[in-house]
Amino acid sequence: MNDLFAPSVCPHDCPSVCALRLEVTGDGKLGRVRGGEQPYTDGVICAKVARYAERANHPDRLTRPLRRVGPKGGGGSGQFEPLSWDDALDILADKLFRATEKFGPQTVWPYHYAGTMGLVQRNALRRLGHLAGWSRQHETFCVALADAGWQAGIGAKRGVDAREVVDSELIVVWGGNPAHTQINFMNWVQKARRVNNANKARLVVIDPYRTPTAGKADMHLMPKPGTDGALACAVMHVLLAEGLADRAYLARHTDFSPAVEAHLACRTPQWAAAITGLSVEEIVAFARLYGSTRRSYLRVGYGFTRQRNGAAAMHAVSCLPALTGAWQERGGGALYGQSGLYGLDRNFLYGLDRPVPQARQLDMAAIGRVLLGEEAALRGGPPVTAMLIQNTNPAMVAPESAAVRRGFLREDLFVCVHEQFMTDTARLADIVLPATMFSEHDDIYQASGHTFLQTAKAAVTAPGECRPNHDFIGSLAKRLGVEHPAFAMDVGALIDKLLSDSGKPVREEWPDKDWLDCALPFEKAHFLDGFGHADGRFHFAPDWSAVGPAHAVMPVFPDHLAVIEDVSGEMPFRLVPAPARHFLNSSFSETQSSRAGQGGRPTVLVHPQTAAALGIADGELVRLGNRRGSVRLHARLFDGVQPTTLIVESQWAHECFVDGIGINVLVGAEPGYPNGGAAYHDTAVWLSQGSDVRDQVSKPDGGFGVPGSTRLG
Ligand SMILES: Nc1nc2c(c(=O)[nH]1)N[C@H]1C(S)=C(S)[C@@H](COP(=O)(O)OP(=O)(O)OC[C@H]3O[C@@H](n4cnc5c(=O)[nH]c(N)nc54)[C@H](O)[C@@H]3O)O[C@H]1N2
Ligand SMILES: Nc1nc2c(c(=O)[nH]1)N[C@H]1C(S)=C(S)[C@@H](COP(=O)(O)OP(=O)(O)OC[C@H]3O[C@@H](n4cnc5c(=O)[nH]c(N)nc54)[C@H](O)[C@@H]3O)O[C@H]1N2
Ligand code: SF4
Ligand SMILES: [Mo]
Numbered sequence: 035m036n037d038l039f040a041p042s043v044c045p046h047d048c049p050s051v052c053a054l055r056l057e058v059t060g061d062g063k064l065g066r067v068r069g070g071e072q073p074y075t076d077g078v079i080c081a082k083v084a085r086y087a088e089r090a091n092h093p094d095r096l097t098r099p100l101r102r103v104g105p106k107g108g109g110g111s112g113q114f115e116p117l118s119w120d121d122a123l124d125i126l127a128d129k130l131f132r133a134t135e136k137f138g139p140q141t142v143w144p145y146h147y148a149g150t151m152g153l154v155q156r157n158a159l160r161r162l163g164h165l166a167g168w169s170r171q172h173e174t175f176c177v178a179l180a181d182a183g184w185q186a187g188i189g190a191k192r193g194v195d196a197r198e199v200v201d202s203e204l205i206v207v208w209g210g211n212p213a214h215t216q217i218n219f220m221n222w223v224q225k226a227r228r229v230n231n232a233n234k235a236r237l238v239v240i241d242p243y244r245t246p247t248a249g250k251a252d253m254h255l256m257p258k259p260g261t262d263g264a265l266a267c268a269v270m271h272v273l274l275a276e277g278l279a280d281r282a283y284l285a286r287h288t289d290f291s292p293a294v295e296a297h298l299a300c301r302t303p304q305w306a307a308a309i310t311g312l313s314v315e316e317i318v319a320f321a322r323l324y325g326s327t328r329r330s331y332l333r334v335g336y337g338f339t340r341q342r343n344g345a346a347a348m349h350a351v352s353c354l355p356a357l358t359g360a361w362q363e364r365g366g367g368a369l370y371g372q373s374g375l376y377g378l379d380r381n382f383l384y385g386l387d388r389p390v391p392q393a394r395q396l397d398m399a400a401i402g403r404v405l406l407g408e409e410a411a412l413r414g415g416p417p418v419t420a421m422l423i424q425n426t427n428p429a430m431v432a433p434e435s436a437a438v439r440r441g442f443l444r445e446d447l448f449v450c451v452h453e454q455f456m457t458d459t460a461r462l463a464d465i466v467l468p469a470t471m472f473s474e475h476d477d478i479y480q481a482s483g484h485t486f487l488q489t490a491k492a493a494v495t496a497p498g499e500c501r502p503n504h505d506f507i508g509s510l511a512k513r514l515g516v517e518h519p520a521f522a523m524d525v526g527a528l529i530d531k532l533l534s535d536s537g538k539p540v541r542e543e544w545p546d547k548d549w550l551d552c553a554l555p556f557e558k559a560h561f562l563d564g565f566g567h568a569d570g571r572f573h574f575a576p577d578w579s580a581v582g583p584a585h586a587v588m589p590v591f592p593d594h595l596a597v598i599e600d601v602s603g604e605m606p607f608r609l610v611p612a613p614a615r616h617f618l619n620s621s622f623s624e625t626q627s628s629r630a631g632q633g634g635r636p637t638v639l640v641h642p643q644t645a646a647a648l649g650i651a652d653g654e655l656v657r658l659g660n661r662r663g664s665v666r667l668h669a670r671l672f673d674g675v676q677p678t679t680l681i682v683e684s685q686w687a688h689e690c691f692v693d694g695i696g697i698n699v700l701v702g703a704e705p706g707y708p709n710g711g712a713a714y715h716d717t718a719v720w721l722s723q724g725s726d727v728r729d730q731v732s733k734p735d736g737g738f739g740v741p742g743s744t745r746l747g
Contacts, residue, residue, distance in 0.1 A: 210335015405441020
């Protein structure tokens with residue numbers, strides 16, 4: 035049966051990077067989508083991608099280049115009119131020339147993220163930007179905080195193969211929600227927990243709310259957001275106090291010292307209970323379970339690092355398997371991400387195989403501040419007066435959305451967005467260009483959740499005039515006179531060059547046609563031949579100065595760093611705008627079935643005790659706010675959360691909120707420590723009834739969008 039389905043790879047920004055099988059319908063369109071046979075995917079994919087036909091064949095897909103003819107951000111049906119690709123490219127090239135003439139090349143800010151994870155399609159714009167001397171971006175949406183913390187202790191971004199969990203006795207999912215965000219990991223957990231598995235692994239989940247992942251756990255710890263460093267330290271305190279640390283391993287493979295031990299002796303469960311809101315008994319019970327199980331696998335999520343102290347928390351958590359020596363065991367150790375495993379030489383792909391102009395690096399999470407001309411955000415350079423946006427929807431997903439919108443509305447700013455849909459960002463653009471989907475172009479993918487390199491070929495023809503990123507950027511480079519051999523190469527040739535530059539076999543030599551397993555041997559994968567630092571040891575006392583510029587505040591030893599947003603009398607709640615099962619960041623927010631799957635409207639989960647105190651009933655309209663603005667949405671009473679924590683599963687388009695203003699209005703863009711990073715889940719807010727008219731500052735001009743207004747024809 036699968037032979038009738040074309041092999042492919044899911045392009046989305048998800049650790050699973052699933053192998054797919056695509057059905058092509060009689061009329062040449064995308065039909066059903068199934069999981070592929072690649073061993074990690076093992077036939078399992080998430081529901082939203084199984085329904086991909088709804089997204090690929092959506093009536094609202096962009097199929098023609100458009101130019102803005104109405105006022106900026108105005109909405110309304112006459113906002114855009116079609117034009118040819120040639121005319122669109124002419125306008126774009128002309129605008130970029132003029133902007134550069136006036137302010138120099140750094141006035142152009144190419145802005146891109148991981149809408150497709152395909153290495154070729156994703157990096158075409160990066161290459162053009164490098165060669166043209168445009169401003170660069172500090173990539174702070176997702177991994178800056180987590181990477182910093184992992185790097186500090188371990189020194190290499192890789193870990194134990196997730197398939198090893200079938201040999202684990204204990205699986206700890208710390209600050210992630212794989213039931214939503216990487217369903218394949220749950221498939222492997224399921225295998226590990228099967229009754230007929232001799233180990234029958236237990237599952238512990240550490241998450242501020244009872245997620246579907248936590249709902250499946252044998253033990254769920256529900257700390258206050260931003261307090262994981264304290265929890266990890268108290269666990270280490272118990273392990274040391276109760277003789278559960280592996281002293282021989284510590285001496286051989288780490289920098290553990292009497293000073294670290296003395297420090298942890300003060301980090302008692304009582305101390306951590308006061309910070310985390312957990313009970314001493316819960317902390318001790320978890321520590322004993324973790325410390326008494328040799329084969330413990332720690333699956334570290336991103337969620338708990340989206341805090342201003344997220345890197346410190348990640349470092350503290352990453353100390354656990356070093357303390358127990360779990361790294362030595364099959365099914366033991368930890369995994370945060372595997373991207374450091376592949377060793378791909380991307381210099382050619384990035385246009386960095388030759389000298390390129392130096393350029394400032396702008397913080398992508400601070401796009402609002404950059405566009406509003408804040409001096410610190412501009413890093414001493416010229417204003418940004420031209421943007422080219424691909425693979426991301428910053429008007430919806432970046433922090434401080436009110437500032438982002440105000441910035442985009444600047445009359446002297448030219449914006450071109452290459453997209454599949456009329457997103458919140460595209461609505462604010464001057465030129466909107468139609469992009470292909472993964473099923474319509476070729477590419478190569480690596481993964482953070484597994485060890486396979488995978489390639490995929492187009493299986494269906496793109497609708498209308500959609501073009502792949504690589505093609506569009508190639509034509510633009512030509513018009514701009516920017517030269518590099520990659521622009522004229524086809525995707526297949528680029529993939530082969532990437533592989534051969536990296537010392538990997540080219541595709542014809544792969545033992546399996548569509549994938550190459552890059553898994554490392556046991557010794558190396560478990561860091562038994564040394565961690566990533568020069569001394570080969572795990573670092574309990576990291577050199578934070580090597581990790582990021584704002585290192586002065588970082589703790590000397592694993593610790594709780596008290597820099598999270600203040601939950602004061604005025605803003606007594608901590609908001610976690612966590613990922614939703616049926617959306618993939620901002621993608622799928624356009625499909626009816628995903629919206630319906632999320633309950634049809636944005637919802638805030640409120641503890642019944644909190645609701646009672648504020649006179650809020652189930653299903654009632656409420657307002658969440660802080661100094662950045664406020665949003666209105668409906669409440670759902672939910673007891674799987676501490677009374678001071680609020681959860682809004684995101685991300686919905688702004689238009690889905692009652693006032694046309696979405697959740698990221700409330701999130702701050704101040705960088706996390708020590709190397710930046712957006713602290714999405716580190717947001718202090720007040721909560722009141724929907725009739726509360728306090729604070730309207732987030733509505734500078736009537737919100738983001740009129741529902742459905744930009745649909746053409
Ligand atoms: N409230 C809240 N906000 C968050 C987060 C959160 O947890 N809560 N998480 C943050 C994180 S971790 C991330 S990574 C960001 C991600 O946020 P985004 O970068 O916006 O998310 P995506 O949905 O991955 O992709 C964005 C766009 O890429 C487009 N796209 C896909 N493939 C292609 C292609 O081949 N070509 C072109 N031109 N476009 C394509 C899609 O249509 C989509 O509109 O959001 C961040 N924002
Ligand atoms: N369905 C779906 N899948 C996705 C995405 C999506 O939006 N939807 N996004 C994709 C992207 S870009 C990424 S980066 C990954 C992210 O995948 P994850 O690693 O799962 O990370 P997060 O998305 O940030 O958050 C997951 C969990 O972290 C919890 N959390 C928040 N703050 C804290 C804290 O302080 N401590 C602890 N212990 N837990 C905390 C949240 O409650 C949430 O349940 O998922 C990817 N996959
Ligand atoms: S979104 Fe993630 S889980 Fe779903 S198919 Fe894609 S890679 Fe797999
Ligand atoms: Mo992400």
